Amino acid sequence: MRSAVKMHAEDIGFSKLNQTKIVTTASELGRNVLEHGNGGRVMIEHIKELDRSGLRMIFQDEGPGIDNVEKALVDGYTSKCGLGLGLSGSKRLMDDFELVSQPNNGTTITVTKWT
Amino acid sequence: MERIPILKFGDILLVTIQVDFHDRIALALQEDLTEKIVNLSAKGVLIDISALEMVDSFMGRVLGNIAKTSRLLDCYAVLVGMQPAIAITITELGVTLTGIHTALTAEAGIDLLNDMIKSKSNGKVHAKRQVAKWR
Ligand SMILES: Nc1ncnc2c1ncn2[C@@H]1O[C@H](COP(=O)(O)OP(=O)(O)O)[C@@H](O)[C@H]1O
Ligand SMILES: [Mg+2]
Numbered sequence: 218m219r220s221a222v223k224m225h226a227e228d229i230g231f232s233k234l235n236q237t238k239i240v241t242t243a244s245e246l247g248r249n250v251l252e253h254g255n256g257g258r259v260m261i262e263h264i265k266e267l268d269r270s271g272l273r274m275i276f277q278d279e280g281p282g283i284d285n286v287e288k289a290l291v292d293g294y295t296s297k298c299g300l301g302l303g304l305s306g307s308k309r310l311m312d313d314f315e316l317v318s319q320p321n322n323g324t325t326i327t328v329t330k331w332t
Numbered sequence: 333m334e335r336i337p338i339l340k341f342g343d344i345l346l347v348t349i350q351v352d353f354h355d356r357i358a359l360a361l362q363e364d365l366t367e368k369i370v371n372l373s374a375k376g377v378l379i380d381i382s383a384l385e386m387v388d389s390f391m392g393r394v395l396g397n398i399a400k401t402s403r404l405l406d407c408y409a410v411l412v413g414m415q416p417a418i419a420i421t422i423t424e425l426g427v428t429l430t431g432i433h434t435a436l437t438a439e440a441g442i443d444l445l446n447d448m449i450k451s452k453s454n455g456k457v458h459a460k461r462q463v464a465k466w467r
Contacts, residue, residue, distance in 0.1 A: 219386070223385070233417045234416075234417045236385075236417075237386055237415075237417040237421045238421050238424070240385065240386045241386045241388050241421050241422075241425060244386060244388040244390075245388050245389060248388070248390060292426055293426075299389065300389040300390075300392070300393055300426075300427065302389040302425055302426040302427060303388075303389060305426065306389065306424070306426050306427075309424050309425070309426075310421065310424055310425060
C-alpha cells in the first residue's frame with residue numbers, strides 16, 4: 218500500500234517532502250484501519266481541477282467507529298497504547314482532512330494534498 | 333521471518349535499516365538488539381536509516397524504545413542518515429524522539445559513539461577517585 222501511494226505521489230509530481238508527508242499519512246491512517254477499524258480499504262485518486270491538481274486518499278472501514286471525534290483528534294490521545302499522533306498528525310501533514318464516523322457504523326477519512 | 337542483520341565492530345553494533353521496515357521486523361530488531369547488546373557487551377549501537385523513505389509514529393516509537401533500552405543496558409544508541417524530508421515530516425507529525433542521539437553520517441555517528449563511550453569511562457575513573465578522596 219505504501220509503495221502504491223508513493224508511486225502515485227511521484228507520478229503527480231509532488232516534491233520529495235510532500236511525497237514523504239503523503240506516504241507517512243498513508244501509513245498512519247492505514248494502520249488505524251487495521252488496528253482500530255478491523256480492516257477495510259483504501260482508495261487513491263489523482264484529482265485534477267481547473268487550477269490545481271492533487272492526490273486524495275480515502276480510508277474506509279466498517280469497524281466500531283469513533284464516538285468522540287474531537288477527543289480522538291487531540292495530540293497524544295490513544296485508546297490503545299499508541300502514540301496518539303496518527304489522526305492529529307495526518308491532519309497537519311495533509312491540506313484537507315475530513316473524518317466521518319459513527320459509533321458502530323465505521324469510519325471514513327478523506328485526506329487531500331495539493332501540488 | 334526476515335530479520336535485520338546486526339554487525340559487530342569492536343564495542344559497537346551496526347544496524348542498517350532496509351527500505352522495507354515493517355512492524356514485525358521493527359519489533360524483532362528491538363528484541364535482537366537488546367539480546368546482542370547484553371551477549372556481546374556492546375557499548376554503542378549505530379542505526380543507519382538513510383535507506384528509509386519514511387518514519388511514522390510506530391517506527392518512531394520503536395526507535396525511541398531502542399535508544400531507551402540501550403541506555404538501561406549501559407549502551408549508547410546513535411541514529412544516523414535521517415533524510416531531511418523525514419526530519420521535517422516527523423516533527424510535523426509530532427514525534428519527538430527525545431533523548432535519541434543523532435549524527436548526519438555514519439562516520440560522524442561512530443565518532444560520537446566513541447566520544448560518549450570514552451568520556452563515560454573517564455567519568456567513572458573520576459568518580460572513584462573522588463570517592464577515595466572523600467573518605
Ligand atoms: N479507523 C478507526 N476506527 C475506530 N477508531 C479509530 C480509528 N482511527 C482512530 N481511531 C481512534 O482514535 C484514536 C487516535 O488515533 P491515532 O491518533 O491514530 O492514535 P493511535 O493509533 O496511536 O491510538 C485511536 O486510539 C482510536 O481510539
Ligand atoms: Mg494510529
